[in-house]
Amino acid sequence: MPESSPPPELPVRLLTDPEMIKACRLRDFALVFRMVKKHAGIYPSMIARRCDLTPSRVGEVMAAKRKLLHMDVVERISDGLRIPGHMLGLSSRTWESLPERSATDREPPSRPTESSASSSTPTRDVDDVLASVACTSPSASTVQALRSSIEDYWRRDDEHGGEALRPAVIGQLRYVENLLTQSRGDGVRHGLLGVAAELARLTGWTHFDSRQFSQARLYFGQALRFAKDIDDRQFMANVLACMSLQATYQDRPTDALALATAAQDHARSISGTPRVLSMLSMREAFAHATLGSRSGAHAAISEAHRQFERILDSDSDPSWVTYFNEYKLTVDTGIAHARLGEAEIAEPLIAQALHRESSTNQRGRAFHAFWLARTQLQQGKLEQACHTAVNALTPASAVTSKRVTGHLREFSVQLSPHRDEPAALAFDSQLRQVLPACVSGSPRP
Incomplete structure (x- = not known):
């Protein structure tokens, strides 16, 4: 403003x-x-x-x-x-955390002086006027440029977390919505709606990664509407898969399973690619594991691997699923077993995948190291678990992700019975130095 x-x-x-x-x-x-x-x-x-x-x-x-x-x-x-x-279904706004002022302290805003009113850049009102009269004619190259920027956003999200990216992503989403009002060609409009769907999903993801679940759900809903306008059922399945994962974090496993099943129905209705169906089966496995259904989780894991074996180089996979490679299948399989409490099966799978994790994917390294430490602790390997958890602190401190810090806080709580052991004391000391916010408070659901 x-x-x-x-x-x-x-x-x-x-x-x-x-x-x-x-x-x-x-x-x-x-x-x-x-x-x-x-x-x-x-x-x-x-x-x-x-x-x-x-x-x-x-x-x-x-x-x-x-x-x-x-x-x-x-x-x-x-x-x-x-x-x-x-009051509006949002999380607390930043200004709500400011110290409250008494009624006598509140003064009417002073009228801006001539010097304070001037600025080196135009006000947003002027920007809006200039944008409204700009000779914009979105084309296929416009859509391609926007898609390239989305790929860059996802890369930076892996490296740094999405919190700082969110204002730019929302701004670009607003820009695309404005372009949609000016687009005349059906092909360009179709492309812009696809871009808008991807930007809305990315915005929802950044909220989810910050554990701002209500806002995430609203943006995921917006992404679904954009995708439905162009009947992109594979992308709708992708959004539903994101919503399923969020439901597992909110301890709503029944909802997670329903969303994962709906995602598979959408993908199968148009013969989705094996890579897409494999990824969706892993989401189903997570939901079953959260429910404690061993048979359901094992069946979904088997289906994920069966679909993955069907992948061909000639498949026309959508760009948003290319991240789901053999390494990702392996680590997700390990996490699904870990959620079931099958630590002996999970540990080597997660360790193998973590060894192959990209050095730039800081959040992934932190997230998977947490799961590895958790499986080691479940097996009574205290020193090894604490060593793994200490290694997770460096990538965790490099990203802004409340999901990651929440998992580290959970691990810290799980160490409580061993709090006096040297390995646990060393981890706790490192945690206090690197991520002090993880030490206080209880783990979130």
């Missing part, structure tokens, strides 16, 4: 009004905007400026002619109007 100082808070009586609470929960922004105008004196032009919307768009929303559904818009409304994140 253009303002240099944060916007003032909404009156407490408005935020505690049952009608306002219900309107926020339903994301009925027509009512939210009307109540903000009536009870806080924030008129449509101010709402537009605070939330980075056009006045006409705000007017359409207040007249119930338009709805605001995109996640980034909901976040801008939360930040612009100072509506606490939980």
